[in-house]
Amino acid sequence: MCPDAAVPPHSQKSQSSSSETDPAHDGRTVLGAADISRALRRIAHEIVEANKGADNLVLVGIPSRGVPLARRLAATIAEFEGRDIPVGALDITMYRDDLRHQPTRAPMPTDIPESGVDGKVVVLVDDVLYSGRTVRAALDALADHGRPAAVRLAVLVDRGHRELPIRADHVGKNLPTAQSEKVRVRLAETDDVDSVTITGGDR
């Protein structure tokens, strides 16, 4: 789902941004399709480099937009390493720390690859890193599926304003933002277009 982007602090991944698609208020585009593609290629190489090869790697996307990003990264790695990388999805709804602050929503599918996560190097993939609360929840959710040898974090956009001691290992683009701004990631798989835009704020 859409990012930590457009939410006030203390809520992870809470807004459903489908209603905000009004093209008239599309905001400022900070990454276009080509930028996103380049950033993902670089992250794919970084992941393999940091791991000293593609052994033991498992990519796990956080729904909704982390999942297509994880698939793209896996496809890119497969391209230059010549082997398939297991990809999964990890829904964090049941692990959120703000469940009591909003109406409940139906969780998205969790899909841990056959090979499991025990002893693997799991790369969590999400679109936007903001408060860090989503990642905190993801770490808890992941622990219930096994004990990875290591967990890394790859994000397309880091917009700052962390509320927890969490940082990303691989970042597509550092995007300084005001908390009043909204960062919106659109991907071809979910939104028919690749873009990252910023809206709102006092400008």
Add this chain to the structure above:
Amino acid sequence: MSEQAIPQRMPRHLLSMADLDATAIRTILDTATQMHDVQKREVKKIPTLRGRTIINLFFEDSTRTRSSFEIAGKWMSADTINITGKGSSASKGESLRDTVRTIDAMGVDALVIRHGASGACHQVAGWVDAHVINAGDGTHEHPTQALLDAYTMERRLGSLEGKHVAIVGDLTHSRVVRSNLISLRRLGADVTLVAPPTLMPSGIQTWAERDGFALSHDLDGVLQGGGSGRPIDALMMLRVQKERMSGGYFPTPREYTVGYGLTRDRLARLTDQNPEIVICHPGPMNRGLEISADAADAAQSLVLDQVSAGVAVRMSVLYHLLAGEESATNVGATNEGSAA
């Protein structure tokens, strides 16, 4: 991939299937699919209801409903406690109102109630601050059973939209049929009820006309696609409720079986016609009365799938009722109008 579902406002209590509109039913069933995965995990525990207390207050006997509510609560990290009518102060003559208000005063978050009186849960909801979930009240309703029936049938048949479900047996005493009628119609299924005239509740014709379902006294006719003329996709056998019957509904058990039981012969004809048919029974089964052992254990039988789904569906219900924000306006489908 779709957008994350829009948050669904759930009713405060689940007293009747009528409390849930089609969207809410959909949300609960979709969530149950994800909850079902927890069952396959090595560590069956998620932190969602940590710190919540759920009391299962059962004034009637139950195996699967009570244990599945308890398991559902525990897997979601809630504290669950079972109280049965027999071992409680109710047997010393305490009124239902005093019993539930006593428990409510301890600060519990939810009361899951089964009671022999129709409308008991509805009354309790007016007495307590806790969320109330109806786990079967008299001959009125059993909403979580209808949800798990729908969930189980969907897993095998796909969407129930336009599917034809026949519900056969003791309609008069069945709370399962009342809840199922509401949920199946809201999910778009066609329903035919089959029972001997003595086990058809009075006034059901009016209800059938209003909600658009069919009635029949002829099981073999319905099984052969008679009546509405459409073959059936699912057959739900109801238990003959001896404990609620005070005689005179049918001459002998043997006669009931011949007319309305899913016998070995009927099963053979049915599966010849349509090997994909599914057979449900809410349990406990009277083997040899409303359902033969062959049918209960047939490949088409979903009886154990229903039990397995029971935990997932109840996790989903507990999640949607208890996990979200608390607010006085948190009413999407109202709790009004569920019969008292």
